Amino acid sequence: MDFDEKIEKVENIMRGKNIVIAFSGGADSTMVTYIANKVANKCLAITFNNEIMPTTFLADAKRIAKSIGIKHEIIDQNFLEIDKFKENKSDRCYLCRNIMYSNIKKSANENGYETIVDGTNISDLLEDRPGIMVNYENNILSPLVNAGIEKEEVIEFLNKNNIEYSKSTTCLATRIKTGEEITGKKINRIKYAEDLLKNLTKDDTLRVRDISNTAQIETENIDPLLNKKTLQLIESELKAVNFEKITLDVGTSSSEKKEIVIYKPCKDEANKIMFENELPYKIDISKTCPNLENLGKLKCSEKMGVAMIDIDGKNITLFENGKIVARKVKDKEDAQNILIKVLPLIRRVI
Numbered sequence: 317m318d319f320d321e322k323i324e325k326v327e328n329i330m331r332g333k334n335i336v337i338a339f340s341g342g343a344d345s346t347m348v349t350y351i352a353n354k355v356a357n358k359c360l361a362i363t364f365n366n367e368i369m370p371t372t373f374l375a376d377a378k379r380i381a382k383s384i385g386i387k388h389e390i391i392d393q394n395f396l397e398i399d400k401f402k403e404n405k406s407d408r409c410y411l412c413r414n415i416m417y418s419n420i421k422k423s424a425n426e427n428g429y430e431t432i433v434d435g436t437n438i439s440d441l442l443e444d445r446p447g448i449m450v451n452y453e454n455n456i457l458s459p460l461v462n463a464g465i466e467k468e469e470v471i472e473f474l475n476k477n478n479i480e481y482s483k484s485t486t487c488l489a490t491r492i493k494t495g496e497e498i499t500g501k502k503i504n505r506i507k508y509a510e511d512l513l514k515n516l517t518k519d520d521t522l523r524v525r526d527i528s529n530t531a532q533i534e535t536e537n538i539d540p541l542l543n544k545k546t547l548q549l550i551e552s553e554l555k556a557v558n559f560e561k562i563t564l565d566v567g568t569s570s571s572e573k574k575e576i577v578i579y580k581p582c583k584d585e586a587n588k589i590m591f592e593n594e595l596p597y598k599i600d601i602s603k604t605c606p607n608l609e610n611l612g613k614l615k616c617s618e619k620m621g622v623a624m625i626d627i628d629g630k631n632i633t634l635f636e637n638g639k640i641v642a643r644k645v646k647d648k649e650d651a652q653n654i655l656i657k658v659l660p661l662i663r664r665v666i
Contacts, residue, residue, distance in 0.1 A: 317463075317464065317653070319469060319472075319473075322463040322464060322465050322469070323351070323463070323473070325459075325462065325463040326348070326351055326459040326460065326462075326463045326465070327351055327354075327355045329433075329457065329459040329462055329463075330348075330351065330352045330355050330356050330359075330431075330433065330459060331355040331356070332355070332356070332357050333356050333357055333430065333431045334356070334357050334358050334359070334428060334429045334430050334431065335352050335356045335357075335358075335359040335360070335429060335431045335432070335433055336359070336360050336361075336362055336420060336423070336424040336427075336429040336431070336432045336433070337349045337352055337359060337360070337361045337362070337386075337432075337433050337434070337435075338362060338364070338416070338417065338420055338432065338433070338434040338435070338456070339361035339362060339363050339377060339381065339388070340363065340373075340377060340435070340482070340485040341363070341373070341376045341377035341379075341380045341381070341481065341482040341485055342435065342481060342482055342483075342485035343435075343467075343470050343471055343474055343481045343483075344434075344435025344436065344437050344440075344460060344467075344470055345361075345434065345435035346380055346384070346435070346474065346479060346480075346481040346482075347435065347460070347470050347473055347474055347479070347481075348433055348434070348435045348459060348460065349361050349381070349384055349386055350384055350474075350477070350479055351459075352386075352433065353384055353385060353386045358429075359386060359387070359429075360386070360387045360388075360389060360424075360427070360429060361381050361384075361386045361387065361388045361389070362388075362389050362390075362391060362420050362423060362424075363377045363378075363381075363388065363389070363390050363391070364390075364391050364393070364416040364419065364420065365390055365391065365392045365393075366393060366394065366395040366412070366416065366487070367392075367393075367394040367395060367396055367503075368395055368396065368487055368488050368489050368498075368503050369485070369487060369488065370484045370485070370486075370488065370507065370510065371507055371510075371511050372482070372484065373482070373484070373485060374390070376482040376484070376485075377482070377485075378390075379480075380480055380481060380482065383480055384479075389423070391416075391419050391420065391423065393415070393419065395412065395415070395489075396498070396499070396500050396503065398415070401415075401489075401498065402497055402498045402499065403497065403498075404489070404492060404493075404494060404495060404496060404497060404498045405494070405495070406446075406494055406666075407446060407666055408489065408494070408498075409445060409446045409447040410446040410447050410449060410450060410666055412447060412487065412489070413447030413448075413450040414447075414450045417432070417434075417450050417451075417454055417456060418454070420432060421454060421456075431457060432454075432455075432456050432457065433456065433457045433458065433459055434451065434456055434457075434458055435458075435460060436448060436451065436458040436460060436461050437458075437460040437461060437465050437466060437467055437469075437470055438460065438461050438464050438465060438466055438576070438656055438659060438660075439466045439467040439468075439574055439576075440461075440467075441461065441659045441660065441662070442574045442576065442593065442595065442596075442659075443574070443596065444596040444597050446597070446664065446666045448664075449663070449664065449666060452663070458660075461659075461660050462660070464653075464656035466576070467573075467574075468573060482520075483520035483521050484514075484520050484521070486523075488503050488506050488507060488510075489503070491506050491523060491524060491525045491526050492506075492525075492526050492527075493525075493526075493527050493528070496526075496527075496528065501558070502526050504557075505526070505554075505557040505558060505559065506524055506526050508553075508557050509524040509531055509533075509553075509554050509557065509559070510522060510523070510524050512550070512553055512554075513533060513535065513541075513550070516540055516541065516546065516550075517535050517537040517538075517540050517541065518537065518540070519535045519536055519537040521535075521536065522534065522535040522536075522537075523535075526559075529558070529559060529560040529561070530559065530560065530561040530562070530563060531554050531559040531561070531562045531563070532563050532564075532565055533550075533562065533563065533564045533565060534565045538564070538566065541564065550562060575593070576593065576652045576655050576656065576659075577591035577592065577593055577642060577648060577651040577652050577655055578591060578592060578593060579591055579648060580592050580641075590641060590642065590643050591641075591642045591645060591648060591651035591652075591655075592639065592640060592641045592642065593639075593640050593655070594637075594638055594639045594640070595638035595639075595640065595662075595664075596638065597638055597664045597665065598636055598637060598638055598664065598665040599623075599634055599635070599636050599637075599638055599662055599663070599664060599665070600636075600663045600664060600665045601616060601617075601618050601621055601622070601623055601634070601636050602618050603663035604623060604634065604661065604662050604663045605623050607661035607662075607663070608623060608625050608658070608661055611625055611627050611657060611658070611661075612625050612626045612627040612628070613625065613626040614626075621635060621636030621637070622634065622635055622636070625658075627654055627657070629644060630642065630643070630644045630645050630650070630654055631643040631644050632654060632655075632658055634658075634662070636665075640655065640658070642654055642655060
């Protein structure tokens, strides 16, 4: 499926419907909103303000919605007043999205909107995002997933059509290590640190992680920081808001493309082509298998933690540890097209 066909599929999913979009102003939700505004019967963008987002989050969302020309509403709820959220356990992302989408769903139902969509793309399914389970449980549509659109294709579409979007829409709670309590003090000092460093680097995707009172800086534009006076300024400002230590992460960029499939030569069968991927989460075989039944011949073993499915002579094996192997495929594109069908049907362990 070429990109134009993918866009047509996104349009057809939303065409003629009354749609509410979970709208952050980020690349993915902006693309969905732009298309929905053209093809839906009527549509409404709803932004959830949970008080733990970057400084310009709301202003950016309002401006971008206005530029698209879509009706826009804000739902306010301070997550720092929710004890279970502040505990910051491994299910925090799931809890967060469940609260937000429940409120968006309520607003949609009260105002006669039958369909709720979000900007989840197929690349997101390769990441550790337990909140995506909320979509499945609440029948939230993800047109970009259904069309197999990857993150890079979203950016390409927006740039090609000169559509403005925000590069800073991730929850600041993601900067705090799982298991460490989320507090207003931590959120505020992260916000302060990121605003300072974004101004110095001009990098809107910069992150400052709060790890046991250490500020870990992650940026793709490291050069503006590498002089003595700037480093002294950063140390002084961040220690003033009670960070005890400041570090600079110069590792692999978080924006590195995540491949849907990776080629793995078969050592014992030189004439066979095999591709695989390893998801950063465990697969719930018992909940995944029923979703695969309509794709092809299926064999599942919960005891062994394996699901095997034949699709038009091509074999896909899912392992509960998150590994996916594609065999008997023609090439990488063929394997990728198969995985795009399978990924949305996988149910993960939370």
